[in-house]
Structures are given as structure tokens and as C-alpha cells.
Amino acid sequence: MGEKLLMKGNEVIAEAAIRAGCKHYFGYPITPQTEIAHYMAKKMPEVGGTFVQAESEIAAINMVYGAASAGVRVMTSSSSPGISLKQEGISYAAGAELPAVIVNIVRCGPGLGGILPAQCDYFQAVKGGGHGDYKMVVLAPSSVQELYELTVEAFNISDKYRQLTMIMGDGVLGQMMEAVEFKDQENIVNVDKPWATTGTGMKREHNTIQSIYIQPEVLEQHNKKLQEKYKLIEENEVRVESYNCEDADIIVTAFGTTARIVNNVIKMAEKEGIKVGLIRPITLWPFPVKEFEKYAEVPKAFLSVELNAGQMVEDVRLSVNGKRPVYFYGRMGGMIPSQQEILDQIKQILNK
Amino acid sequence: MKNQDIIIAGFGGQGILSAGRILAYAGMLENKNVSWLPSYGPEMRGGTANCSVIISDEAVGSPIINIATSLIVMNGPSLDKFEKMVSSGGVIIIDSSLVEKVPERKDVDIYRIPATKTALDMGNATFATIVLLGKLIAATNIVSKESFEEALKKTLPAKKHYMIPDEIKALEYGMNY
């Protein structure tokens, strides 16, 4: 490990991408992720890479589509309203099985909403967003160090499976500074891309990148192939962190920034004799179903805490599968629950 | 003291965010766990700025501060906004050159320092935050003066390193005030 640095989350994402061998970034400014573009604009010329400020998020994701077709590691970043604009390109790239990394530093909606932190794009990220049966791997870091490690990992996952991977953070994670230690050498998984459209060199049949298959039999086959890939990802790529769950009175589940708040709540609750466990999904898709199954009958109840009106809680309920009651507590609009608020919810549930 | 949850607040342009960053850096140099979180919401557009700095022996949970152990304020509205968020026994440090109002709280240690005036006398308004941080360090021992000096070197671009001796004077002024 190298020297400890104090860096902003957004800048760490950009640095991590470059370290992962991403030399192509296309984006459009939007708060609160714009530092990623600033960093890329400055650093890409140094590493012989490309930074393009596109005319829109739509153009940016389509530039990503083009660069991914050409076989290079490529990234775009945006925040909620911009990610909505990218949905068309995301669906096409998923259909064409293009590996690329998309960063969403989530702000609150709906509509233009506000620029403060939120987790209200969970559904959009894990349940579709764009049209068609497709999945993105969705990684939800909760610290600046993890932003670094998971961004590098996102490129590996993408290349390994010809798959879109999203890093989902929020305004707190993007804007905060924390210590980060970069490795001297990144673990870069090198994958051959014989499918890439780099020119035939008159040495092979032509490659085509496409999401259109006009024959129904062929399109169904293509969809089946995608679903098989998603199954493989579900088997291999689940990431989750559990803490204090073995004999917990209640298991709280939260991701990203919210999980950090819950970490504080665990300490506060301990002082009052309440044992609070935490299951923190790191991959929102594939969802850590098995982890919930493992602890489903341990606590009296589950509580999902989110910065939205109740989104991940649906997956928690499916995973707990009726074995224990699953409660929800959330704040919206950029409001962030205090530790005390969450502790009050826990006490209320346990007194029921 | 092992942990400090510090809010630094004032107007944009006073160097509030940089001050927080130097402080967090100093904490990191002492191998403490640190976080720095700026305000970037609508209030930033209104000309005010604040940041939350946590320096702790334990892992930092939420970087959002609900209850602060220390508060540095460089304008009146920030005192009104954050005074009630300081925990009992905590510290409030006020730039008395800019804030006439005296806090109502009786259960916290209050320091009023003419930081901006001192800084202007020294020929550089941005030293005001350093004066106030000097007082914070003296009152809480959250980081050492040496770490702070090292953090200045790490966070200031090389072309501004000539300013460091003067910044240390500003820091000492605050520490001894």
C-alpha cells in the first residue's frame, strides 16, 4: 500500500478508474458528481486518454457505447436526472453486451428534485430503468476507500462478463473527504475482446455490435443467453458485509451512506442494552439473498433504513420471505435521519 | 480528547472548506480516522459555507454531524444556526471581528477572538481561519501543532509554501489568545 491521502469521493472514483486502465471518459456536468469530470479533464491528457464533455448525457452514454464497442475500458458518470437520460443507451449497451462503468452519485427526485444526498434511484438501478429484460451489476460503496476498490472491481466485472456495472453513491460519498490508500499495483483482470469492432485487418470475418435481432427465435435465444449470464453473476459476484448479526435483537439493513449512520446507531444501542445487527448489501444487484436467509430467523425483526420512500425493503422482504416482520424507515428530499431517529425506530419496533 | 466532531461555518471565500481540510489532514497524519464533508446544498448558493470534520480514534461512522463537540463560526447566521448543535461541555470559537453577538449557551466553553482583524494586520485575510484553528487545537488538543504544520505543507501547493511561517505565527496567535 502507498501513502495515505485525503481525497474527495468523486476524485477517488476518477483516480480509481484511471488506475483500472480506463482511458476514456465521456460525461456531462451535473451536481453532485462534477468533480469526477474535473479530475478526468485534468488527468486524461497526462495518461494519454480521452476526456470529452458531451453535449448531453444521451450523447455521453452513446460515446461510451462506441468506445466500449471498440474494446477499451470506458466510463461515464452523472447524477439522477442525468442517469434517467442515459437509460436508452444503458438498455442498448446491455442488449449489445458492452462492458462499461456508469457512476450515479444520486441526488433527490423526482424530477429536478434537489441536489442533496438520496438513495431514491435504487429501483431504477436494480430493476431496470431502461426497457427490456436486462440487469446491471450495481455496487454500493460506503466509504472513500471502498469507492476506490469497488471502482477498480467494476471494470473487472464488466470485462469479465461483457456487462454494464454501476457504482451507486450519493452526495455525501461523492463530496466527502476521507483517507484513501492506493495500492502500488492494481489487480486488473485482462480479458480478450475478440468481439470488439477495431477493424477486421482483413484477417477475420467482420464483427458487429448490435442490440437488434428482428427474428423472434433469435431474439429469444439472445435473451436466454443474457439470463444465463445474469444467473452466473448472481452465483459469483454477490458482495455483502454483515456485522453483529449472530444473536441480534434486530437486524438493520442499509447501504452506502445510510449504513455508516447505522454503524453509529449500533454503538448507541449497545449502551442501552440493545443488540443491533447490520447487513450491508455491497452489491444491490445481485442482491445478497442468501445472507438474509442465513439470519432470517435470528432477530425479532428486520428494519431497512434508506434515503427514499422504501425501495430496497422490497428485496429485503423477498429475501426474509415472511420469516420475520420487515419494517422500513426512510427520509427523503435530501433529509438524512439522525442516529437518534433510527434508534427510536428500533426501540419502537422492539416494544411492539 | 479522543474524538472531535467539528463544524466550521461562515461565508464563502473565507477559506472555511480549506481550513477543515487542513485540520482533517493533520488528524490523518496522526493516524486518526478522519472525515471532511462540505456543505454543497442550496445554502452554498446563498453565499454561506460550512464543513464538518470528524477526527476520531475509532472508525468514523456517519460523516454527518448531528451533535458537534466544537464549533468555529465566522459569521452571525452560522452562530444562530449551529449554536444549539454543540454538545454540553463543548467548545464554540467565534471570530469576534465579524460576529458581535454573544452566544446564549452557558454549558460550553466560548472563545471570542478577533481573527479577521488579526489576519488583516498580518496582511492576509485568509489567515483568520488559521487563528481560529489555533484556538481549537489549544482548547481540545485534537491534533498537535507539529501535525498541523505538516498538514499545511501537504495541502498547500508548493508555490504557496512561502506563506507557511506566517501561517504558523497566526496559528500560535490563536493558540495563545
Add this chain to the structure above:
Amino acid sequence: MATVFKRPHALIDKSMHYCPGCTHGIIHRLIAEVLDELDIEGTTVGVSPVGCTYNNYEYFNCDMVQAAHGRAPAVATGIKRANPDNVVFAYQGDGDLAAIGTAEIVHAAARGEKITVIFVNNAIYGMTSGQMAPTTLINQVTTTSPFGRKPEVHGFPIKVCEMLSTLEGAVFVERVSTHDVKNIMNAKKAIKKAIQVQRANLGFGIVEILSSCPTNWGMNPVDALGWIKDKMVPFYPLGNFKGKDLEV
């Protein structure tokens, strides 16, 4: 016996799905001939649009990428930026380029992306069966302008070459036609020059090709070619707007 006419290598030996009398097939052939003549099939990547030519990736022997509606210039930008040594062309129709994709084409041109856009203008939407296009002429009847295109209701047609010529990044801009042999030969020259401009790294190039759509115009192929000459050419004047004298 000497071969005097054969299928270009860059064109796959496959019958095309275009309607009788449609000039897309001719334009495909012109592109393929240019790829052969410049010996660049192996380094070329084409971008297919949405519209009648959505699947022209099946017809070109070079690598091909199929793009979303209107986004071909952005996709081409990504390909070219990733591998600057590739020759990259985007093939777009008038709905794709001049309606849904206006932002992408204008900004690719403004940035001076080193790509070549082949813009096929037939003044109508073909794939979706004859709706009004941004390039539909005044008084032209389409399925969504059944009483003719009226400026007070539908606004005016867009002259793409004239518009893009105002941008510094667009260094080669030419409008050609397919209504007779002489014009088809000119079209090929323009395509070749535009590709050479790209290879010389000079900037963005576009060739607008006036084309027929007998099916949706409701004409036989011969009348359709006449309609290009008599109706389209007067409104969309042929010729080079920019880059005629560029050294390539």
C-alpha cells in the same frame, strides 16, 4: 476475358432488403467501392442508424456497430476516440440525423470529430411508412402531413449542409444526388474525398445524398428519380459547401 464490373470486396454478397427503386443500395455500393479503392476495409468501422438501413451492418464487410436512433455521431465519436487509427463512418437518414439526432450531429461537427457522416436525405420517413421528415418539402404530402406540409402548421424543412457549414469543426460539407449516373459518380467522388479528409485528420466531414423513396412517395422508380431532380434539387442545391480545395 477481362472483368470490368464486379461486386466490391467491402460489400457482402447478399441481397438487400430495400424496396425496388430505392437508392440506398447504390449508396452502399459507392461506400464499398471507396473502401476498396482506398484499401481501408480492414481499418474501417461503420455505424448503422435506426431507419430503413438499421441492418446495413449485414451488408458491409468491415466492422459495424448498430446505434440507437439519432445517436450514430456520438457512437462514432466513441469509436474514433478509442481507436483514432480506424476510419469511422456513420450512415444516417433524415429522421435519424435531422430530427431525433440534431444535437449529436451538430456537436460532433462542432467538435470537429474526425469521422465521416453519410447523410441520406429522401425527404420522408421510410421505415415507419411515410411520415413527414424534417427535410420534407413544403406542400409535400406524407402520412402525417396528409394535406401537404404547411409552414404555418409544420414549420420549414432543414437544410443540413447549409446549417453545418457554419461550424468551424465541419471541414468538408457537400450535397450530392443519386438521380442520374453523372450525379452518382459525383456522389462517389464526394464520399471518397470526405473519407480522405478524415484520414488526413482534418476534421468532420459530411456528404448529404439526395435519395428516392418510391414506396412512400407513391411513385414508380423512374418518376421518383425525376422528382429528386425537379423538386428536391431546386430546394436542396447540389455542390460543395466546404472543403473543396482541401489537400488530401
